[in-house]
Amino acid sequence: MSTFTFSRILSALVVTATLFTFPPAALADTKNYTITAPDGVKIAVQEAGNPDGAAIIFIHGLLGSHLNWEGQINSPQLARYRLITYDMRGHGLSGKPTDAASYTDGRRWAEDLAAVIKTSHARKPVLVGWSLGGVVISNYLEEYGDSPIAGAVYVDGVIELKPDQLPPHPAVYRDLNAPDLKTHLDAVRDFLSLCFYTQPDAATFGRLYANAAMASWDMQRAVMSITVDAARALGKVRVPVLLIYGARDALVRPTTTMARAQALNPAIQKKLYANSGHAPFIEEPERFNRDLSAFTDKTLPR
Numbered sequence: 001m002s003t004f005t006f007s008r009i010l011s012a013l014v015v016t017a018t019l020f021t022f023p024p025a026a027l028a029d030t031k032n033y034t035i036t037a038p039d040g041v042k043i044a045v046q047e048a049g050n051p052d053g054a055a056i057i058f059i060h061g062l063l064g065s066h067l068n069w070e071g072q073i074n075s076p077q078l079a080r081y082r083l084i085t086y087d088m089r090g091h092g093l094s095g096k097p098t099d100a101a102s103y104t105d106g107r108r109w110a111e112d113l114a115a116v117i118k119t120s121h122a123r124k125p126v127l128v129g130w131s132l133g134g135v136v137i138s139n140y141l142e143e144y145g146d147s148p149i150a151g152a153v154y155v156d157g158v159i160e161l162k163p164d165q166l167p168p169h170p171a172v173y174r175d176l177n178a179p180d181l182k183t184h185l186d187a188v189r190d191f192l193s194l195c196f197y198t199q200p201d202a203a204t205f206g207r208l209y210a211n212a213a214m215a216s217w218d219m220q221r222a223v224m225s226i227t228v229d230a231a232r233a234l235g236k237v238r239v240p241v242l243l244i245y246g247a248r249d250a251l252v253r254p255t256t257t258m259a260r261a262q263a264l265n266p267a268i269q270k271k272l273y274a275n276s277g278h279a280p281f282i283e284e285p286e287r288f289n290r291d292l293s294a295f296t297d298k299t300l301p302r
Contacts, residue, residue: 030073035119037089037112041102044093045116048073049083054150054296055122057084059113061131062223063191063212065092068130071285078289081296084125086116088136090219092211103222106139113140117148124150126296131251131278134158135226138233150299151240153292154261156252156278159230165257167250169194177221188212197248197277204282234264241268242295244288246276 031047046066056078060068066085073083087094089112090103102108113136117125127149129137134157141152159165172194175187192208199205234241243261245254258270271291273280281288 035115037108037115039097039102039108039111041089041095041097041108041112043086043089043095043112043116045084045086045120047082047084047120049078050080051082053081054300055082055084055120055125056292056296057086057113057116057120057122057125057127059086059127059129059133059136060088060091061133063091063188063215063220064088064130064208065211065214067092067207067211068279068282071282072289072292075285075289077286077293081293082122084116084120084122086112088112088132090216090223092214096216096219098216098218100218100222100225103219104225104227106135106227107143109136109226110139110143113137114144114148124148124299126151126153126292126299128153128155128292129157130155130281131158132223132226135161135228138228138230141233141237142229146237146239149239151242151295152237153242153244153295155281155288156245156249156254157243157257158228158252159234159257159261160228161224161226165253165260167253169251173224177217184217185213194250195278196283197246197250197275198283200282230261231264234261234268237265240295240299241265242291243268243270244280244291245270245272246278246280246283247272247274248277251278 033045035043035045037043058069058072060066065087069085072078088109090096127137134154137152137154172187172190175183176191178184189209192212243258245258247254254272262268273284276283
C-alpha cells in the first residue's frame with residue numbers, strides 16, 4: 001500500500017471517528033418541507049433545534065424569508081426549543097400568486113400561519129413576528145383566537161397601517177414598484193438599509209439583498225393594502241404578548257406603536273432596545289435571544 005493511499009484511509013477514519021463524537025442533534029440537518037395553504041399556495045417550512053422542545057414559530061417581514069432568523073436558528077441559547085420558520089407567500093421559496101387578493105386579504109396570511117401550526121403539529125407555539133410578521137400575527141389572532149398559542153412577540157411589528165405609526169418613505173415605496181429593474185433594485189437596497197441602525201457586515205447584507213430581490217413584485221404592489229384590525233386582535237388576546245422594538249427604528253415609530261398596542265391591551269409587555277433599529281434580532285441577537293428565551297419559558301405550563 002502506498003504512503004498516499006494509507007494517509008487517505010487514515011484521514012477518512014479520523015473524520016469518521018470525529019463525527020461519532022458529536023451528539024446526534026449536532027448532526028441533524030434542518031428539516032425542510034412544503035405545506036399547502038387553503039387557497040392552494042405552497043408554503044416552504046423549515047425546522048431546527050430540539051424537536052421535542054417548546055415550539056417557537058418565526059414570521060419574517062417584508063422582502064424577507066427564513067434566512068432572516070439565522071441568528072436565532074444557530075443560537076446555542078435557543079437550541080433547546082423547536083425552532084420553526086417559514087417563507088411567507090410571495091417570498092423566498094414559497095409560492096408567489098399573481099392576483100392582488102392573495103396579498104391584500106389579511107385572512108390569507110393568517111390561514112398560512114394556521115396551516116403551518118397544524119401541519120407541523122406545533123403544540124401551543126410562541127409566535128414571533130417581525131415587521132409585516134406582526135400583521136400576520138394580528139390577523140391570526142382575529143381569525144383563530146389565542147387558544148392555539150402560548151404567547152406572541154411583536155418585533156418592531158406593524159400594529160396598524162396608519163401614518164402616525166409608520167414614518168413616510170414615499171420614494172422608497174414608490175420605487176419598490178417601479179417597472180425599471182435598476183430603479184427597483186436600488187429601492188430594495190435603500191429599504192434594507194432603513195432596517196438597521198447598526199448595519200450588518202457586507203456578506204450578511206448581500207445575502208439579505210439577494211433574499212429581498214426574490215420577493216414577488218405582485219406582492220409588493222398589493223401588500224401595502226393588507227387588511228388588519230389590531231383592535232379586534234389585540235383587544236381580546238389573553239396569552240402573554242411582548243413588544244420588542246428598536247428605539248432607532250426608521251420604518252415603524254416605536255413609541256407611538258407601543259403606546260397604541262398597550263392602549264388596546266394594557267397587559268401587553270414591552271422592551272425598547274436603545275441601540276437597535278428595525279431589526280433588533282439581527283442587530284443585538286444575543287440580547288434578543290435571551291429575552292425570547294425568558295419569555296418562552298414563562299409561557300410553559302407549570
